[in-house]
Amino acid sequence: MSFYEVVRFALRGLSANKLRSALTMLGILIGVAAVILLVAVGNGSAKAISDRIEALGTNTITVLSSGRGGSTSTALTPEIADALADPVLAPDVASVSPVVSSSATLTYEGTDHDVSSFVGTTPGWFAASNTPVGTGAAFTADDEAQGRRVVVLGQTVAEELFPGVDPLDKQVTVGGALFTVVGVLQQKSSTGFQDSNDTAVAPMSAVRQVLTGYGSLNSILVEATDPGKVDAVQSEVSTILDQRLEVSATGAASTSTPYRIQNASQLLATQTETAGTFTTLLGAVAAISLLVGGIGITNIMLVTVTERTREIGIRKALGAPRRVILTQFLIEATLLSVLGGALGVAAALIGSSFEIVGVKPVIVPSSVGLALGVSIAIGLFFGGLPASRAARLRPIDALRYE
Amino acid sequence: MTAPVLDVRELKKIYGTGEATVHALRGVNLVVERGDYVAIMGSSGSGKSTLMNILGALDVPTSGQYLLDGVDVSRLADRQLALARNRLIGFIFQAFNLIPRTTAVANVELPLAYAGVKPRERRRRAMAALEVVGLADRAKHEPNQLSGGQQQRVAVARALVTEPALLLADEPTGNLDTRSTDDVLTVFDQLSAAGRTIVLITHEPEVGDRAKRLIRLVDGSIVTDQRQAPVLATGRHQA
Numbered sequence: 185m186s187f188y189e190v191v192r193f194a195l196r197g198l199s200a201n202k203l204r205s206a207l208t209m210l211g212i213l214i215g216v217a218a219v220i221l222l223v224a225v226g227n228g229s230a231k232a233i234s235d236r237i238e239a240l241g242t243n244t245i246t247v248l249s250s251g252r253g254g255s256t257s258t259a260l261t262p263e264i265a266d267a268l269a270d271p272v273l274a275p276d277v278a279s280v281s282p283v284v285s286s287s288a289t290l291t292y293e294g295t296d297h298d299v300s301s302f303v304g305t306t307p308g309w310f311a312a313s314n315t316p317v318g319t320g321a322a323f324t325a326d327d328e329a330q331g332r333r334v335v336v337l338g339q340t341v342a343e344e345l346f347p348g349v350d351p352l353d354k355q356v357t358v359g360g361a362l363f364t365v366v367g368v369l370q371q372k373s374s375t376g377f378q379d380s381n382d383t384a385v386a387p388m389s390a391v392r393q394v395l396t397g398y399g400s401l402n403s404i405l406v407e408a409t410d411p412g413k414v415d416a417v418q419s420e421v422s423t424i425l426d427q428r429l430e431v432s433a434t435g436a437a438s439t440s441t442p443y444r445i446q447n448a449s450q451l452l453a454t455q456t457e458t459a460g461t462f463t464t465l466l467g468a469v470a471a472i473s474l475l476v477g478g479i480g481i482t483n484i485m486l487v488t489v490t491e492r493t494r495e496i497g498i499r500k501a502l503g504a505p506r507r508v509i510l511t512q513f514l515i516e517a518t519l520l521s522v523l524g525g526a527l528g529v530a531a532a533l534i535g536s537s538f539e540i541v542g543v544k545p546v547i548v549p550s551s552v553g554l555a556l557g558v559s560i561a562i563g564l565f566f567g568g569l570p571a572s573r574a575a576r577l578r579p580i581d582a583l584r585y586e
Numbered sequence: 587m588t589a590p591v592l593d594v595r596e597l598k599k600i601y602g603t604g605e606a607t608v609h610a611l612r613g614v615n616l617v618v619e620r621g622d623y624v625a626i627m628g629s630s631g632s633g634k635s636t637l638m639n640i641l642g643a644l645d646v647p648t649s650g651q652y653l654l655d656g657v658d659v660s661r662l663a664d665r666q667l668a669l670a671r672n673r674l675i676g677f678i679f680q681a682f683n684l685i686p687r688t689t690a691v692a693n694v695e696l697p698l699a700y701a702g703v704k705p706r707e708r709r710r711r712a713m714a715a716l717e718v719v720g721l722a723d724r725a726k727h728e729p730n731q732l733s734g735g736q737q738q739r740v741a742v743a744r745a746l747v748t749e750p751a752l753l754l755a756d757e758p759t760g761n762l763d764t765r766s767t768d769d770v771l772t773v774f775d776q777l778s779a780a781g782r783t784i785v786l787i788t789h790e791p792e793v794g795d796r797a798k799r800l801i802r803l804v805d806g807s808i809v810t811d812q813r814q815a816p817v818l819a820t821g822r823h824q825a
Contacts, residue, residue, distance in 0.1 A: 196692075583683070
């Protein structure tokens, strides 16, 4: 008896009870789709987080003052920033951008807008902080040196103050002084709750003069020549800072250093790890749903075979060899679980093209293989086991089976 | 002279152990020659169903020898048993035992499929067998669309489609009314006239009367075994 014939028997067996076959496949479909999709959501959110951090620039470190109240001996000053740009002591530093920032109110023709971070810095900051200018131009080193009052606005600020108007060359009032808009920043994806487009950038000299005064810097953004050299830059910077700020190596615990160094790649590693945990958690939840789906398959397969033990008896009485009966039931189980699994993968692929709770899912290929493999294995094992038991029965016992 | 179709020697079947031991067959000897039409009668519990299941190779005896067409069935492995059931025996059950949700012709084709007959040849032979039992026009009906008598005639067609050496019928008319019984028995008469070997068991005297040879079984032993002139179909209810 040819294999093709057995396949036809199996198809006839499945179509004889369409509702049950469909429900079994639905169970597998949901299990497989849930695993793939949940893992994809976890993976997608991890990717979104790392993308955002990468947008901050992975080849920079930020030096922050940890001193309270700006005591002169520990404050970050422009002189310290200049000292960091030392080609001998710090050969891996590409650029140094001192940063002062403050909140400010911008006014244009009677329209007010509060900016949470009005940044004063040097032109190198745009490249180092990965904040390109969209329209217009950044201010130049000459603007910075001359203390010209020019400003580059973030997207949000530009939209608020100049709805439907080209903001270039217009003048806005900040802290009683007029600033000329020379450019608008490109749209930037937001990190966390703060709107990173709600910002304005101006030459540091002008900002210090108008807004913050000549106190200490808020931070210094140091760019490394290469993302791989970030750690080297960090140690070079700490050496110089320790010298300049007279931190004694024999002093108190290292927690008392007057500065803090933030490293974007460290932040990235931590976040990726957190996101990984998140993915594992989602995967575990999905695996439980696959397990429950698997028990559903098992149950239906057991019921199907038990219910058809009598049919197996008839077939044996008509002279069906055990092998043919077993093959028929195995093919039925395989078709159910493979079709259900394939439909589940298809459903997951379709589902992953939509945003789910604000996350764009990214499919993990291994989760597809795993979910499909587990569901097929469950279907085969629990479809095959009772079938082989029934096929071994003497025909008379199978016929009498209730 | 060829070997007898059935040659049963000292067949015993014991169910259970200890206190609950039941001797269903206590040493049955039986020889059935080719072309014979044998009815085995006995009351409930006389062991006739057990005998039939063993003759049909559906069950195995506790002891004794059973030659089917010269082959010792008790020594066959599972695979060869399946072959013997397929080629040598056509079995007709009391409860019809058609495969549900499968058309009459597909049911009749089933043993041929297991025998490895090609689909076209299979369909031709299945239709021919349905013709014999007078149901060619019901070929596409599923079992639940057929009456009891029609279902049993489909089962008969299924049993004879492989041209087996032996037709076994276990209470073939037990679930049927008088009219359907007559339809089925008429088919048996025709098959017997065509030279088929038939063994059936029954507890109805009018079924037993149609056979050429009547065997009575009591408590697992044969008590009478006599030849008789079969009562021919009266034509009361010709199909």
